[in-house]
Amino acid sequence: MKFVAYERQKQGTGASRRLRITGRTPGIVYGGNAEPQLIELDHNALMQAIRKEAFHSSILEMELNGQTTKVLLRDLQMHPFKPLVLHVDFQRVDANTRLHMKVPVHYRGEEESPAVKTDKCLVNHVVTELDITCLPADLPEFIEIDLSGLKKGDSLHLNDITLPKGVKVVTHGKPNPVLVSVVAPAEEEEIAPAPAAAAPEKGKGKGKK
Incomplete structure (x- = not known):
């Protein structure tokens, strides 16, 4: 799967909040031989991608500044109750590292x-x-x-x-x-009917002395 990321200049809580208002999601890509890099993604495109199983479990191709890098999704922070991605982390893939x-x-x-x-x-x-x-x-x-x-x-x-x-x-x-x-399927237990109470026999009551 391929996706497009953009270089992010500003960081911090306030900058990330303003970024989300514009329909972008802040993120970071790290690992490999390069320094960690701040990125941002189009939120709508990201929401469509995370609905696909492959986005979470396969190697992705990230296009950034005209270059393509192989990465893995490592963390996804969602809003507690809104359909909103707050932050996303990617890790660069080294072909020789397990x-x-x-x-x-x-x-x-x-x-x-x-x-x-x-x-x-x-x-x-x-x-x-x-x-x-x-x-x-x-x-x-x-x-x-x-x-x-x-x-x-x-x-x-x-x-x-x-x-x-x-x-x-x-x-x-x-x-x-x-x-x-x-x-195995549960077998229905047969419930035996309870025995009827024995009726008192006639003529066996206590007689008067």
């Missing part, structure tokens, strides 16, 4: 799996994104996992999938975390 990123997981095929199609089970997506490291050239936009082979009682672990070339997952101490679990 990245540490979170990428989304896309699951497919579960509706065709025996677990769902035959046994009417529920498929629980325990993990929806993976924390990975890789070189920039190997960064996937997302990781796709086929669930069409799931059966009742199955659990899909990290070691059960094939990762894209050059990609390693950071598991934070969990060597083989569960990605997907299959939950």
Whole structure:
């Protein structure tokens, strides 16, 4: 994805506030061999971009002063309740330096799996994104996992999938975390009717002495 940034001359809270009034969003780009640089972006264009998954998880091409630089979105500060981006941070990409990123997981095929199609089970997506490291050239936009082979009682672990070339997952101490679990459908319990109270037998009342 490509986007256009403009050099920002002024900084500070007041300058950023005035910039937002004009429809621009303040930001910064840092990393690599260059000094951090203040930038600004068109807010409307930025809002359209952040609605796309790829803007958050793939390498972007930033055009600034007629030059194109590869960057990653690193931080996005939103207004607490308005659809307004307050500030945005980008990091320059070095082709020889491994990245540490979170990428989304896309699951497919579960509706065709025996677990769902035959046994009417529920498929629980325990993990929806993976924390990975890789070189920039190997960064996937997302990781796709086929669930069409799931059966009742199955659990899909990290070691059960094939990762894209050059990609390693950071598991934070969990060597083989569960990605997907299959939950059997809840069975309705049959409630037995309560036994009727026994009626007192006639003629067995206490007689008078």
